[in-house]
Amino acid sequence: MRAVSVFLAIILVTATVAGAVPVASIGDAQTSGKSISQINQEGSGPILSTLGISPVEVQRSALQTTYVELGRGLEFASIATETRIQTETTLNRIQSASTPSVRQQRLLQALSETEQRIVILRSQQRTQISAYGDENVTTEEFLARLAAIDTESRALIARLSRLESAANSIDGFSIPASRFETLRIELRTLTSPVRKHATEVITGTTERSRFVIQSGPQSVVVGTLINDAYVREAYRGRLRGTNVGTELNITTPTNVTTEAYPTITSLRRERAVTAPEGPITRVRINHDRGRLVSFIHTSNTRIFKEIQHRPLAQTSTRRSLSAVKDGLRLTAHPTYPGGPVRFQLNSTATEQPVDAPLTLGPPSGESTIVGETGSDGSLWTLAPDGTYQVTAIDRNSVVLVSIDPSFPPLIYGAVGNSTRENSTETGVNDAGSNVRVSGGDS
Incomplete structure (x- = not known):
């Protein structure tokens, strides 16, 4: 096959x-x-x-074959280069400070500026999802703009690692590691292997590829085939809560994923939890039929983003x-x-x-x-x-x-309603508790 x-x-x-x-x-x-x-x-x-996205909430969907585009490819390269240059300039400014106190001030300012940029990128994503649902942009343009957000987000993740190293090198000064981890998790909600693949196609790094796109209110699903595997990203903005409410502990996020994905849980080989006490927790499960990465917001303990990797041979x-x-x-x-x-x-x-x-x-x-x-x-x-x-x-x-397509096997249907009855998963078996806390990349 x-x-x-x-x-x-x-x-x-x-x-x-x-x-x-x-x-x-x-x-x-x-x-x-x-x-x-x-x-x-x-x-x-x-x-x-x-x-x-529940079928009743889908506003627009399409199949799109994407090809190399030199213009957009140069735009992506420019975004990555500009962000790297800004990072180097910021680090040089921090290191050249005349006193440790000034160095600390500049580092905190750089971290604050990165936080502000993340807010802007989230706003840009909401705007693009809305524009696509309203048919104000083409499928090709929408996919390219998601890819551009992915490109900058990855560059900002690299910047955070540099800033964290700089903070750790200052004697008598420290910034909680959880603050850096929270920002990295936030940026990863703006990235996915699907978006990265779109970037590689547009820049000519890999051959043309076909993508499936769905949009709904504050929601987007993008999938593609990469190296004999089906890779899919789903983001539902309406399932994101505010930053107040329930605080997750080491067991809560695993309970959330067990409830939502019973069969995947029963097939798991390894499970890793990142930032279990932060505003957003990430749970990664390697299982017999692929890999799942889910993002859970602490205020409502709902999964608002997932990335699934399914080898076709195990589909x-x-x-x-x-x-x-x-x-x-x-x-x-x-x-x-x-x-x-x-x-x-x-x-x-x-x-x-x-x-x-x-x-x-x-x-x-x-x-x-x-x-x-x-x-x-x-x-x-x-x-x-x-x-x-x-x-x-x-x-x-x-x-x-x-x-005729059958009903999609969704963990949630319309916002606020569980559609477990629509799920085709079976065989819940949460044997063992091999949970490890990780700060690694997805």
Whole structure:
């Protein structure tokens, strides 16, 4: 099996959702002809739950293929370079202070300025999410602006490490390590491997790639395929609380993730908690089917951001659907809207895999080539919101499967309401308490 790595055409498939709730099962294949048949198959296992936007709150969604853009690539390089120069200038100014007292004052000022910049970046993200939901920016522009925020946030994380080292080098002076850790966690809520991948695509560091984007009130979900893995970021601003309320301890954040992700908890190999006593706590879980990083706000003990990394080889699918026509069998193995979907193409005469291009698009709408099945007859790609159809064309043979997305396996539905009943996770088993406190990167 292989993920989409080469696209045969420029792809831009946009599916706009305005308060529509997807149905809960895969639809019948929309095909015609005497030689057509349909075969339903059971899924390969439970679908792991995710943080996401309830279908009733999705304002806009799209599939977007991003390419190298020299102009935006130079902009990203400029952001990173400018931030590094500012960091060096700030550190030189601190080190050149005439007295330890002045050095301390300048260091505190630099830390305060970094805090102010984080506030600005959070405001910029809110503005961009709102603008995208209101259709004031294109999907391409929105993804690039999220990537730009990621670029600067990573540069500021590096600055914080330099400032912390400078503070520790001043005799008789110290700044609580928790203050630096709190700022680093805040910055990491503005970064993700998905955004970094978008930066790498736009700057030409890696090949073009396809992204799925959803937006809702103060919320965004972005996913992509990276190195045979599905990587997804979800941010729900409405689940962020204020800085007053419940204070987390070492056990509370693990309880929160256990409740939200029972199957992931049962599959875990290692769990790390960062800043358990801060305003935002991060819990990272390495498990048998991937990796989860969740961010919990102390005021309401709700998960407001997550990053999930799922190797495609360990990705479970829902009930599958096959269609047979013209000597071809095309089988769809979906997960959920915006998630990965695998297609398998075989010859009905020999059962051998068939290498052929696949097109994807809305029913009765324009379809676009998303890749080829290859020598193993298999192709992973990203599923859009709403009903879509996939067509395989091998010489004069054509077979088509139409799919209605099932309800996404969300840990929370509409804000303030739990949708555990919608989760497909099973098998809660929180055996052991292998929790370690970590200050490392995600």
